[in-house]
Amino acid sequence: MPSSQQSRPSLDAPEQPINSPTLSVAGWSRWIWRQITSMRTALLLLLMLAVAAVPGSVFPQRSADPNGVTQYFDNNPQLAPVLDAIQLFDVYTSAWFSAIYILLFISLIGCVVPRTLVHAKALRSAPPAAPRLFSRMPASLKVKTTKAQSAKVAEQAQVLLKKQGYRVVRTGDAVSAERGYLRETGNLVFHLSLIGVLLAVGIGGGQSYSGQRVLVEGETFVNNLAGFDSFAPGTFFKEEQLVPFSVTLDKFEVDFDFVNQTNIGTPLDFRASVSALIPQSAQNSTLAKKTGVIRVNEPLAMPGSNIYLTGNGYAPEITIRDKKGNITYSGATAFLPQSAKYTSLGVIKVPDVEKQFGIISFFYPTVAELDTGALTSLYPAPIDPLLTMNVYVGDLGLDGGSPKNVYALDTSAMTQVAGGKSGVKGLRLQLGETVKLPGDLGTVTFDSLKRFASLDVSYNPGGFWVLVFALMALGGVTLSLLVPRRRVWVRKTETGFEVAALARGDDPILEKVVAEVAEALSGKTTKTTKSESK
Amino acid sequence: MTSIALNPELASISRLIIQGSMLFYSAAFLSFVFHLSRLASTKKSLRQAATKLERAGIVLLAIAAVIHGSGVVLRGIAASRVPWANMYEFSITGSFIVVVIFLIALFIKDIRLIATFVSGFTLLILGSADVVFWVNVKSLMPALQSYWLVIHVLVAVLATAFFNIAAALSIAYIFKTAKWVENSKLKFVALLKRILGLFPSIEKLESLAYRFNIIGFILWSFTLIAGAIWAERAWHRYWGWDTKEVWTFIIWTIYAGYLHANATRGWSGKRSAWLAIIGFVAILFNFTVVNLFFKGLHVYSGLK
Ligand code: HEM
Numbered sequence: 001m002p003s004s005q006q007s008r009p010s011l012d013a014p015e016q017p018i019n020s021p022t023l024s025v026a027g028w029s030r031w032i033w034r035q036i037t038s039m040r041t042a043l044l045l046l047l048m049l050a051v052a053a054v055p056g057s058v059f060p061q062r063s064a065d066p067n068g069v070t071q072y073f074d075n076n077p078q079l080a081p082v083l084d085a086i087q088l089f090d091v092y093t094s095a096w097f098s099a100i101y102i103l104l105f106i107s108l109i110g111c112v113v114p115r116t117l118v119h120a121k122a123l124r125s126a127p128p129a130a131p132r133l134f135s136r137m138p139a140s141l142k143v144k145t146t147k148a149q150s151a152k153v154a155e156q157a158q159v160l161l162k163k164q165g166y167r168v169v170r171t172g173d174a175v176s177a178e179r180g181y182l183r184e185t186g187n188l189v190f191h192l193s194l195i196g197v198l199l200a201v202g203i204g205g206g207q208s209y210s211g212q213r214v215l216v217e218g219e220t221f222v223n224n225l226a227g228f229d230s231f232a233p234g235t236f237f238k239e240e241q242l243v244p245f246s247v248t249l250d251k252f253e254v255d256f257d258f259v260n261q262t263n264i265g266t267p268l269d270f271r272a273s274v275s276a277l278i279p280q281s282a283q284n285s286t287l288a289k290k291t292g293v294i295r296v297n298e299p300l301a302m303p304g305s306n307i308y309l310t311g312n313g314y315a316p317e318i319t320i321r322d323k324k325g326n327i328t329y330s331g332a333t334a335f336l337p338q339s340a341k342y343t344s345l346g347v348i349k350v351p352d353v354e355k356q357f358g359i360i361s362f363f364y365p366t367v368a369e370l371d372t373g374a375l376t377s378l379y380p381a382p383i384d385p386l387l388t389m390n391v392y393v394g395d396l397g398l399d400g401g402s403p404k405n406v407y408a409l410d411t412s413a414m415t416q417v418a419g420g421k422s423g424v425k426g427l428r429l430q431l432g433e434t435v436k437l438p439g440d441l442g443t444v445t446f447d448s449l450k451r452f453a454s455l456d457v458s459y460n461p462g463g464f465w466v467l468v469f470a471l472m473a474l475g476g477v478t479l480s481l482l483v484p485r486r487r488v489w490v491r492k493t494e495t496g497f498e499v500a501a502l503a504r505g506d507d508p509i510l511e512k513v514v515a516e517v518a519e520a521l522s523g524k525t526t527k528t529t530k531s532e533s534k
Numbered sequence: 535m536t537s538i539a540l541n542p543e544l545a546s547i548s549r550l551i552i553q554g555s556m557l558f559y560s561a562a563f564l565s566f567v568f569h570l571s572r573l574a575s576t577k578k579s580l581r582q583a584a585t586k587l588e589r590a591g592i593v594l595l596a597i598a599a600v601i602h603g604s605g606v607v608l609r610g611i612a613a614s615r616v617p618w619a620n621m622y623e624f625s626i627t628g629s630f631i632v633v634v635i636f637l638i639a640l641f642i643k644d645i646r647l648i649a650t651f652v653s654g655f656t657l658l659i660l661g662s663a664d665v666v667f668w669v670n671v672k673s674l675m676p677a678l679q680s681y682w683l684v685i686h687v688l689v690a691v692l693a694t695a696f697f698n699i700a701a702a703l704s705i706a707y708i709f710k711t712a713k714w715v716e717n718s719k720l721k722f723v724a725l726l727k728r729i730l731g732l733f734p735s736i737e738k739l740e741s742l743a744y745r746f747n748i749i750g751f752i753l754w755s756f757t758l759i760a761g762a763i764w765a766e767r768a769w770h771r772y773w774g775w776d777t778k779e780v781w782t783f784i785i786w787t788i789y790a791g792y793l794h795a796n797a798t799r800g801w802s803g804k805r806s807a808w809l810a811i812i813g814f815v816a817i818l819f820n821f822t823v824v825n826l827f828f829k830g831l832h833v834y835s836g837l838k
Contacts, residue, residue, distance in 0.1 A: 043794040043801060047809075050787040057780040057828055064774050092775050201773075210770060260540040262670040268538065270676050296676040297767050308770040458770040466772065470759045477755060481748040481793075505797070506744055 036103070037110035045104040052100055056091035059083065063092070105198060112191045119184050126169045127178035130489040134500035137489075139511045141518045145496035153497040153521055157490035160520055166488065173492035180486060183504065186479025189472055196469030204462010206236040209305075216315040216332040216452040220248040223305070223457060241459070243303045245278040250291075252312060252451040256381050265341060265379050271295055272309050272453040276302065294455070304459055311454030313337045314344050314363055316387055322442040328353050334452040335363045336407055341377040347409045349396050357393040357417075357441055358409045364388075382431075387446050389427040390419030391438055417441075486510060488517060497521065538673050544612035545671045552605035552626055553664060558598030559657045565591030566650040574728035588646060592637075595653055599633045602660075606630050613671040618687045619678055621825060625663035629656045632695040639699070643742060647733050651702040682764035686757060693753035694817055697789075700746035701814035704807040706730070707739040711804055740803065744796060747810055751789045758782055777828040781820040788813040 035041060060068025069089050073080040087094035134140040145153070157175040161168045166177035211228035213221050221227040223245050251273040257263045272294040277287040292300045299306040313335055320329035328350050335346035348359040366379035367386040375388065394414030418438045419426030427435050429446040436443050486503040499521075501514045569587040572580045606626050610617035618627045636652045639645055674683070709715055710730045715723055733739065761782060766772040773779060792813060795806035 039794060039798045040801070043791055043798050046787055046791040046794060050784045050791065053780055053784050053787070056775055057777040057824065061775060064776055255537070257538065257673055259537060260542075260673070262542050263538075263540055263672050266673050267676060268673055269679075297680045297764075299767065299770065306770070310770065456770045460771065463766060463772050467759070467763065470762070474752070474755050474759060478752050481752060506741060506748075508741070508745065 033110065036107050038107075039111075042104065042107050042111065045100055045107060049097075049100050049104060052097050053091070055088050059088045059091070061091060062089050101198075105195065108191055108194065112188060115184075116188050116192075119181075119188060122184075123181055127167055127176040127487060129171060130174040130176055130491050131500065134489065134491070134498045137500035137502050139502075139514045140498065140500035141514050142493070142498045143496045143518050143522045145522050149522065150492050150496050153490065153492050156521055157497075157517070160517065161488060161490075175490045177488045177490075178486070179488075180483050180504070182479050183483040183485040184480075186476040186481075186483065188476070190476030190480055193469045193473035193476060197466055197473065200462045200465035200469055202462075204460055204465060206234045207241075208234040208458070208460035208462065209237045209241065210456055210458040212310070213455050213457070214334050214452055215247070215249040215455055216334060217249050217252055217450045218332075220246050222246045223302075228457070241304060243279065243305075245276050245302060247274050247276045247302075247307065247455070249274055249453055249455075252453050254312065254381070254451070256379070258379070258381075267380070269295065270309060270312055270453075272312075272455070274300065274307070276300075278303060294453075302457070305457050306459070308456040308458060309453055310456045313452055314342065314365065314382070315450045315452040316346070316361075316363055316385075317447040317450055318348065318387075319445045319447055320348070320350055320437070320442060321445075322353060323440050328442065332450045332452075334407075335361070339377070340380065341365070342380040343377045345407075347407055349398065349406075349409065351396050351398050353441075355393055355439075355441070356396045357391060357437075358396055358411075358414065359389045359391050359444075360409055360411075361387055361389045382449055385431050385449060387427075387429045388419075389429070389444065390422075391417050391427070391441070393417050393439070393441070484509070486513065488513065490517065490521065538614055540614065540671045540673065541612040542670050544608055548605045548608035548612055549664070549668065551601060551608065552660060555598045555602035555605060556657060556660050556664075558594050558601060559653050559660065562591045562594035562598055563650065563653040563657055565594060566653060570647075570650060570729050570732070571725070573732050574725055588649075591649060591653070592640070592646070595633065595649065596637060598653075599630065599637060602626070602630050602633065609671070613673075615674060616684050616688070618691060619674055619683065620667075620669055620672070621821075622663050622667040622669055624687070624691065624821070625659050625667055628691045628694055629659040629663075631691055632656060632698050635692075635695045636699060644734070645699070645703070645742065648699070648702040648706065651705070652699070655698070655702075677768045680764060680767065682760060682767070686760040686764055689753050689760065690757040693750045693757055694821075696746045696750035696753065697810075697814050697817060700743045700750060701811055703739050703743035703746065704810040706733050707736055707743065707807045708804070708811070710736050710739065711807075736803075740807065743807065743810055747789065747792060747813075751786075751793065754782075754786055754789065758786055777824055778820070781816065781824050785813060785816045785820060788816055 060072055062069050072089075083089065087096070091097055131137065134142075154170055154173050154175050157177075158168050158170045161175065161177040164179070166179040167181075168175060168177040209232065211223075211225075211231040213228050215221055223242050225231060225239060225242070249272060251271075253269075253271045253273070255268040257266045257268050273291070274294060275289065275291040278290055280286045280288055290302075294300045294307055294309045296309055299308040314337075315332040315334045317332040318329070319327060322328050329348060333346050333348060335344035337344045342363075342365050344363040344365075346361045346363060348361060350357050350359075362375070364375055364377040364386045365381060366377055366383040368376055368378045370376055375386070392409065392411050392414035394411075397410050397413065416422040418424045424438050427437070427444065429435055429444065431446055431449060434443050434445040484503060484507045485505070486501055486507055488499065488501045490497060490499050497518075499514050499518045501510050503510050565587050569584050569591060572584040572587065575581055606617050609623060609626065613619075613623075617623045632652065633656055636645070636649070709726070710733060715727055715730065718724070718727075734742070761779065762772040765774065765776075765779070769776075788809060792806055792809040795801035795809055
């Protein structure tokens with residue numbers, strides 16, 4: 001295949017001669033540069049990018065689904081490390097994916113910069129002179145007229161084409177006209193905007209952060225690093241970016257449908273009512289109060305960030321007392337929903353007692369017993385709530401210093417004393433009930449039921465600029481694909497006049513344009529001599 | 535307290551109406567098939583009678599579209615929202631839009647010869663929608679309650695309709711330029727060759743496909759941007775390489791490749807036609823396999 005140039009006649013650059021590469025270093029580097037910035041390379045890189053993106057939808061990704069990755073490692077202990085070595089769990093930050101898009105953008109810059117210069121010149125220069133042979137053009141037409149008519153044709157053509165938005169020059173008996181510079185402008189704006197998108201994604205992502213916090217009704221958290229359960233900073237994040245406002249979850253409400261038969265139990269709306277205290281400046285300590293409702297799709301704007309609602313569930317309030325009646329555990333514990341009906345799983349750890357113990361507990365908002373004896377929840381709202389508990393005694397593993405997941409209980413060093421195969425039935429508590437824990441562990445009370453909200457405090461300054469560039473790209477590509485760019489020439493002949501036109505890219509109406517110009521100039525209907533415009 | 539009123543009875547009526555429209559689509563499809571086979575016939579009398587069949591087919595197609603459209607509207611009323619929030623609804627609305635765009639395009643461009651494909655494809659989509667994807671009306675999960683659902687999904691469906699018609703044209707192009715069709719001596723292929731002879735020239739097919747694809751591409755670019763804006767509102771980030779986002783990106787990139795191919799020596803023509811087909815296959819894959827079997831935040835099939 002010959003070295004790659006565009007197949008269509010180019011309006012801007014004259015066809016480059018196809019140089020066979022010389023062996024000099026300069027020659028080679030010029031050759032390599034030309035390969036990289038060629039249209040075919042751009043095309044191949046684009047297709048490679050499409051293919052390279054596929055595995056990220058097949059394998060779980062650390063960025064989007066870290067639990068999925070852990071699970072994958074558990075299920076495929078042999079395969080997973082191999083896949084990990086070739087970065088299949090981090091496809092979009094992998095060396096190979098990055099290599100493709102970086103090359104693509106180098107190619108893009110190498111391609112667009114020279115084109116911009118050429119186009120800038122074209123914008124200022126006059127349309128080129130009429131070709132010698134009009135019949136060589138994709139659409140052309142010869143028209144016979146009277147002598148008197150043909151004498152005025154150049155002048156008329158100039159007026160006519162100018163009115164139609166062409167840039168027109170007249171040289172003697174011939175007129176050259178060109179329109180649709182916006183097509184190339186649009187193309188360049190599009191490609192340049194893609195660079196803008198990439199930069200905004202990169203720079204904005206570096207300054208971004210997002211922190212997650214599970215908040216039970218009545219609880220407050222402060223927007224600082226210690227206030228979050230988990231935190232994901234960008235590369236350039238600085239702690240000073242966090243404005244230390246505090247947010248209290250006053251109330252969390254859910255509407256479930258229990259009217260429409262086909263829809264029973266479907267959540268219709270989640271509302272987190274919050275109140276916040278916002279410091280007005282670093283120097284003085286005045287606080288401004290702000291209240292608001294956060295919903296899915298409706299984050300709350302705070303200074304330097306937005307607060308989003310990303311999840312919710314029940315938080316039963318539980319009190320545990322030892323055999324003497326001293327409170328050893330008390331509070332509302334967030335239970336993670338396991339099903340659409342909000343069957344939820346929670347873990348309670350009681351470390352500060354003689355014999356450490358832990359509880360794995362299930363919560364059923366509207367409990368029902370299956371034929372097998374297993375429990376289930378029929379409806380997500382708390383119509384008939386029930387807590388069940390399995391109790392384990394032994395080392396909770398909290399003293400090791402390594403951070404422990406508050407939603408999981410490592411029972412490997414513990415003995416089960418209630419529920420399962422322990423020989424003692426698991427505990428069951430209705431709202432308000434107190435039951436005895438096995439052995440002499442004391443009692444447990446299900447005091448009340450609260451809800452929790454998972455909130456996400458996020459900031460990404462790049463987002464705005466990504467949007468600006470993306471919209472510019474959209475506008476650019478629309479112009480570039482839909483604005484026709486064409487040249488039209490008109491010239492007086494012995495017997496009348498002739499018209500020809502040449503288009504860049506796809507121009508479905510090239511012949512019609514020629515026919516219409518001819519018609520307007522001669523005052524009669526005509527037919528083009530050549531058909532195919534492409 | 536939020537509440538909505540769903541109307542499952544009306545949804546069943548809507549389903550019946552759409553099943554009714556399938557009868558008309560079948561009739562239209564058969565007319566177009568007979569039309570093509572007659573046109574390709576070696577007997578002159580048969581060929582002359584064919585035009586009537588084609589006209590009948592288009593009338594049947596228009597009737598089918600009207601019935602189909604009323605079914606779609608009733609579905610929306612039954613659900614008291616836009617009828618494109620699960621796979622059943624995407625299917626009925628999307629295929630309706632394909633037919634409408636095709637019928638409108640008939641006034642502008644002579645693309646009657648892909649009517650067989652359009653009616654057959656619509657039939658296939660409606661059939662699988664009814665058999666595999668049917669769910670009764672449900673309310674929207676809170677993440678979907680947004681005007682972005684109206685904009686983003688509608689534009690995606692529109693883009694798909696344009697890509698769909700372009701893919702049909704590209705498939706015709708591929709058959710028409712295929713060597714095995716040219717050289718085969720099989721009787722069946724000979725018939726196919728005569729039918730292909732009725733299609734517009736390959737240059738015409740290529741440039742028609744190109745025009746549908748550029749509209750599709752602009753709409754798809756908008757879909758991508760609108761999706762990112764919505765994701766920022768609903769999931770606190772505008773882009774997170776969720777499986778559905780990945781596939782939207784892949785499809786966009788394939789079509790960007792297609793546009794480049796059209797301007798690259800050695801790549802316009804057959805290769806770019808293949809790219810257009812691959813792009814459309816990716817769309818179908820995104821809609822079916824990714825929706826049903828891939829894990830991600832977009833779990834809207836409405837099926838368990
Ligand atoms: C991120 C990578 C790229 C993307 C997503 C992309 C996308 C597109 C799209 C959508 C078009 C069609 C719309 C238009 O004409 O403006 C296009 C056209 C074009 N692109 Fe790119 N492009 C990329 C990189 C490149 C590179 C590296 C080059 C240079 C080799 C290039 C050169 C061109 C040219 C010359 C056209 C006009 C084709 C014509 O005449 O129809 N592009 N590009």
